[in-house]
Amino acid sequence: xxxxxxxxxxxxxxxxxxxxxxxxxxxxxxxxxxxxxxxxxxxxxxxxxxxxxxxxxxxxxxxxxxxxxxxxxxxxxxxxxxxxxxxxxxxxxxxxxxxxxxxxxxxxxxxxxxxxxxxxxxxxxxxxxxxxxxxxxxxxxxxxxxxxxxxxxxxxxxxxxxxxxxxxxxxxxxxxxxxxxxxxxxxxxxxxxxxxxxxx
Numbered sequence: 001x002x003x004x005x006x007x008x009x010x011x012x013x014x015x016x017x018x019x020x021x022x023x024x025x026x027x028x029x030x031x032x033x034x035x036x037x038x039x040x041x042x043x044x045x046x047x048x049x050x051x052x053x054x055x056x057x058x059x060x061x062x063x064x065x066x067x068x069x070x071x072x073x074x075x076x077x078x079x080x081x082x083x084x085x086x087x088x089x090x091x092x093x094x095x096x097x098x099x100x101x102x103x104x105x106x107x108x109x110x111x112x113x114x115x116x117x118x119x120x121x122x123x124x125x126x127x128x129x130x131x132x133x134x135x136x137x138x139x140x141x142x143x144x145x146x147x148x149x150x151x152x153x154x155x156x157x158x159x160x161x162x163x164x165x166x167x168x169x170x171x172x173x174x175x176x177x178x179x180x181x182x183x184x185x186x187x188x189x190x191x192x193x194x195x196x197x198x199x200x
Contacts, residue, residue: 008146015143015155016162028120028136029170031090035118036067037175041088043069046077048102050153051094051160058092058164064185065168066177074102082109085117092120092167096140096156098128107133122163124156138163 035041043062047055055071062069070084091110095103098121107130110117121134124142131137140159147154 011143011146012155012158015141015159018141018143019159019162020139020141024136024138025166025170028138028167029174031118031120031136032062032067032092032167032171033174035088035090036069037171039088041086041090043067043092044072044085044089045069045092045094046072046074046103046106047094048074048100050157051096051100054157054160054164055092055094057161058094058168061164061168062171064182065172066175066181066185067168067171072106074100074106077106077109082106082113085110085113087114087116089114090118090120092122093130093134094122094160095128095130096124096142096153096160098123098125098130100130104130104133122160124159 032043036043043059045055045059046052052071052073059069059071072081072084093103093106107119110119118135119133120136120138121130122138122140123131124140125131126137126139140156140163143155143159144150145152145154145156
């Protein structure tokens with residue numbers, strides 16, 4: 001078990017270190033800052049399956065750090081939830097394959113409603129159909145899953161999470177988000193007390 005654990009940790013660490021670093025991150029951060037922080041829009045994240053859970057996590061983290069964000073389930077978007085979208089929003093879409101049909105459909109629905117809404121895509125396939133429709137593509141590097149079948153989203157979801165963290169932290173730096181700002185949004189629990197300077 002310990003040997004397997006070490007192998008998994010090494011594989012996922014290697015995958016994170018191999019995430020391509022490019023100026024696409026600068027463009028993605030600027031889109032979020034411009035549309036949400038300056039224009040008063042919001043970040044709308046979406047993904048299907050495990051990628052959707054990562055998208056939800058990214059949305060909640062952005063919301064807690066001063067960037068209003070919601071997660072839109074791509075299937076529910078076809079049944080009225082697309083109405084959450086507004087003209088100044090920016091979308092962050094996650095699909096490891098870049099071929100997820102529900103996400104492709106969501107892009108078409110979005111463009112039909114608000115053609116100007118920019119799309120940021122996190123994917124393991126930068127040559128995919130989804131990437132071709134994006135304003136900015138953030139590639140994961142497509143390292144193999146540590147799942148012994150090579151199927152279960154494991155390494156890929158780790159990289160998606162890390163890329164989300166990169167976006168959040170850099171947006172925080174540009175917007176100057178402070179401990180006081182955090183305390184206004186996160187009142188409860190240990191982190192709320194820590195933000196207010198009273199950890200006990």
